[in-house]
Every structure is written in structure tokens, then in C-alpha cells.
Amino acid sequence: MNEDIHIDDVMRHAYVDGRLNAEQQKTMSQYLAAHPQEARELDAWRKDAAQLQAAWQSAGPPLNPALDPAAIRMRLKERTDMRWKLAASVLVALCIGGLSGWQLRPVPTAQLGLAVRPLPMQDAIAAYRVFAGNPALRADALATETDLQQWVAAHFSNAQRLPDLTAKGFLPIFARMLVTEEGPAAVVIYKNDAGQQTGFYIRPPGPGNKLLAEGQRQDGQLLTRYWSDRGYNYALVGSNSTVINGAG
Amino acid sequence: MPDTECMYDAADDISDASLREMLPRLYRFALWLSKDPATADDLVQASIERALKYQHTRRPDGDLRAWLFSILYRQFIDTKRHAKRYARVLEWFRKADDAPSTERHVQARASLQAFEQLPEAQRTLLWLVSVDGLSYKAVADMFDVPLGTIMSRLSRARGALRDACDGESRVHLRIMK
Numbered sequence: 001m002n003e004d005i006h007i008d009d010v011m012r013h014a015y016v017d018g019r020l021n022a023e024q025q026k027t028m029s030q031y032l033a034a035h036p037q038e039a040r041e042l043d044a045w046r047k048d049a050a051q052l053q054a055a056w057q058s059a060g061p062p063l064n065p066a067l068d069p070a071a072i073r074m075r076l077k078e079r080t081d082m083r084w085k086l087a088a089s090v091l092v093a094l095c096i097g098g099l100s101g102w103q104l105r106p107v108p109t110a111q112l113g114l115a116v117r118p119l120p121m122q123d124a125i126a127a128y129r130v131f132a133g134n135p136a137l138r139a140d141a142l143a144t145e146t147d148l149q150q151w152v153a154a155h156f157s158n159a160q161r162l163p164d165l166t167a168k169g170f171l172p173i174f175a176r177m178l179v180t181e182e183g184p185a186a187v188v189i190y191k192n193d194a195g196q197q198t199g200f201y202i203r204p205p206g207p208g209n210k211l212l213a214e215g216q217r218q219d220g221q222l223l224t225r226y227w228s229d230r231g232y233n234y235a236l237v238g239s240n241s242t243v244i245n246g247a248g
Numbered sequence: 249m250p251d252t253e254c255m256y257d258a259a260d261d262i263s264d265a266s267l268r269e270m271l272p273r274l275y276r277f278a279l280w281l282s283k284d285p286a287t288a289d290d291l292v293q294a295s296i297e298r299a300l301k302y303q304h305t306r307r308p309d310g311d312l313r314a315w316l317f318s319i320l321y322r323q324f325i326d327t328k329r330h331a332k333r334y335a336r337v338l339e340w341f342r343k344a345d346d347a348p349s350t351e352r353h354v355q356a357r358a359s360l361q362a363f364e365q366l367p368e369a370q371r372t373l374l375w376l377v378s379v380d381g382l383s384y385k386a387v388a389d390m391f392d393v394p395l396g397t398i399m400s401r402l403s404r405a406r407g408a409l410r411d412a413c414d415g416e417s418r419v420h421l422r423i424m425k
Contacts, residue, residue, distance in 0.1 A: 008399075009396070009399035009403060012403070013384065013399060049377075053378055063271060064289050066289070067289060067293055069268055069296055072293060072297055
């Protein structure tokens with residue numbers, strides 16, 4: 001009778017691992033009684049499995065709290081945000097570096113006066129647009145934590161003081177260092193109570209030592225005043241009323 | 249946007265609670281693979297991060313544990329390939345068996361030495377089934393092979409372990425003479 005019982009691999013292993021239900025267990029016992037050699041083999045497998053289990057019975061070291069899924073989820077989000085900000089700031093640096101480099105490109109003598117003249121301090125406008133328009137971008141210094149005047153003085157020795165725009169209701173809020181082909185630059189963003197913004201920009205004149213005659217330029221709603229002093233080029237970018245007579 | 253990867257909490261999202269429930273077994277698997285608590289921490293962390301990032305790729309009817317184990321195992325294989333960490337000794341195995349009787353200790357050691365002689369894939373399969381108690385179906389899901397394949401591989405692995413154990417016993421007998 002037992003010869004008719006069909007036992008497949010799943011049954012065999014379930015027997016070894018103790019995963020058979022009562023009925024299956026009974027069937028298996030009948031089968032093994034008729035096949036003693038196989039019974040010996042399966043029992044040996046069973047003993048091996050039990051020994052492996054025994055070796056791993058102890059609880060192991062306590063779990064590291066840092067592995068809690070909520071903590072991992074939070075770190076993942078922080079990292080994703082940070083990567084995005086980093087990518088944005090690299091893009092900004094490239095744009096600004098590219099713009100300022102383009103200003104300094106050599107112009108063939110024959111074309112002087114005829115070629116499209118590079119606009120002075122175009123990089124200042126680019127920096128202002130990026131940082132005034134993206135509150136999510138990381139600042140290097142915040143007015144709530146650092147004296148921004150001292151911060152600028154520490155990075156640009158002998159530079160002019162930050163323009164005082166308090167009469168127009170603007171206070172410096174944060175500053176950010178940037179990389180340009182002329183050397184390190186910085187933008188300081190001011191705000192008034194109404195949330196309007198103005199940017200002060202400073203950078204060295206670069207290898208060509210191209211200092212600027214004082215001037216200004218309208219670009220859409222933005223007015224940019226630029227000037228040079230004490231070995232640096234400066235720009236103030238913002239609305240007409242703020243920028244005119246604001247500094248310089 | 250990058251945030252969508254981990255921000256949404258839709259019904260099919262893996263909940264923290266279900267991940268937390270899996271954590272001890274996931275860690276134990278990582279510890280068994282790496283033999284080193286710090287590496288196991290790294291493996292589990294990297295695997296959960298990966299699971300959260302790619303949860304949309306999970307088959308809705310698939311076993312969550314099998315899916316997490318497969319991510320962790322792949323992660324381990326990658327790490328091993330790069331860092332050649334696999335040569336670590338079985339410190340954790342030895343620590344695990346402090347209290348039992350000498351006889352059981354000797355038997356378990358012999359069995360473990362035999363176990364360590366097996367190819368890594370066979371050891372992993374035996375560990376998953378015998379120690380972790382993962383269902384055959386879940387193991388099949390984990391390696392994405394049919395159930396029948398898992399069963400025949402398991403037979404081979406158990407046969408190989410038995411042969412290795414017999415080999416160990418003979419060695420012990422010779423030493424004792």
C-alpha cells in the first residue's frame with residue numbers, strides 16, 4: 001500500500017523542517033516506514049538543520065537605534081534635499097563663473113567697438129536672481145548668527161563696507177560665497193519688511209585687473225549699479241528706488 | 249522631484265511598522281552574512297534605504313521579507329565584490345554557543361565547520377530555510393526561481409552538508425587516535 005504514496009521534494013523538506021500538518025506527518029511516517037534508507041537520510045538532514053539552528057539560537061547584539069525605519073527615512077530625505085541643493089549651487093557657480101569669464105574674453109582689435117560689448121557685472125545680476133529667487137538654497141552666513149559686515153571683511157580684505165540701506169528699510173539677511181573665474185565672489189541679500197530684496201555683490205577684478213567706471217544699467221525691473229574701489233568690483237542689484245543713491 | 253521617492257504615504261507604501269517588524273530578522277541575516285556587527289548595520293541601513301527608494305518595484309503580492317532579504321543579499325554580494333570582506337572568521341558563530349554542554353558544543357562546532365566548507369549559495373539557502381525559517385515559496389521569490397528549483401537545490405545543499413559532516417567526523421576520529 002505504501003508503495004503507492006507519492007512523496008515529492010516539498011514534502012521531504014517540510015518533514016525535515018517540521019512544517020508538515022498532522023495528516024501530512026502521518027502520510028510521511030507511513031512512507032518512511034516503507035523506505036528505511038530514505039528515513040535515515042532525512043533524519044540526518046533533520047539533525048543537521050537542528051544543529052545549525054542551535055548555533056544561532058542566541059539573541060545577538062541589540063539593534064542599533066539608527067536602523068529604525070523612521071530614522072532611515074528621515075536621513076534619506078535630508079540627503080536627497082542636500083543633493084538637490086548641492087546640484088543647484090553647482091549649477092549657479094557654473095552659470096556665474098561662465099558669465100564672468102565671458103566678460104573677460106579677449107576681443108579682437110578689429111572688432112573693438114563693433115562687437116557686442118560684454119555687460120559689466122552681468123554675474124552680479126545672475127547671482128542676485130538665483131539667490132533672491134530661491135529661499136531653499138543654502139546660505140553661507142546668516143545675519144541671525146553672524147555679523148555679515150565682519151563676514152565680508154574676513155573674506156575680502158580692505159573691501160568697502162556693506163552698503164547701509166536702513167534708510168530705505170533694507171537690512172542684510174544672508175550671504176553666500178561664489179566661485180568665479182576672477183576669484184571668489186560673494187552676494188549679500190537684503191530684505192525690507194515688505195519682503196522686497198536687494199543684492200550687494202563683490203568680486204576681485206580678475207587677472208585683467210579690469211576696474212569699472214561707475215555706471216548703471218536697467219535690466220527689466222532690475223537696476224544694477226556698479227563701481228570699483230579698493231581693488232574690487234561691486235554691484236548693487238534691485239528695484240530703482242533702492243539702488244539709486246543706495247551705495248557707492 | 250526627488251522628494252516623491254520618500255515623501256508619499258500611499259496605501260501601497262511600506263509602512264515603518266512593517267519594516268520595524270522585519271528588522272531583527274533582517275539584521276540577523278546581515279550579521280550572518282557579514283560576521284561583523286558594524287558591517288551588518290551598514291548592510292541593513294543600505295537595504296532599507298534601497299527598499300524605500302524602490303518600493304514601487306515590489307510585486308504587490310510578493311512576500312515583503314523575501315523582497316527585503318533579496319535586496320540585502322544583493323547588497324552584500326556587491327560589498328563583498330568591492331571590499332573583499334568575506335574572509336572574516338566566524339567570530340559570531342563562536343560567540344553564539346557559550347553555554348551548552350561540551351558534547352553539544354563539539355557537535356555544533358563540527359557541524360558549523362562542515363557548513364562553512366559548503367559553497368556560499370548553498371550555505372545561504374540552508375541558513376534561510378533552517379535558521380531563519382523562511383518559507384520555500386519566499387526563498388523562491390527571493391531568488392526569482394521556480395519552487396521546484398529551490399527544492400532540488402535544497403536537496404543538494406542538505407546532501408552536501410551531510411557529506412561534509414561525515415568528513416568532519418572522520419577527521420575528528422583520526423585526531424583522537
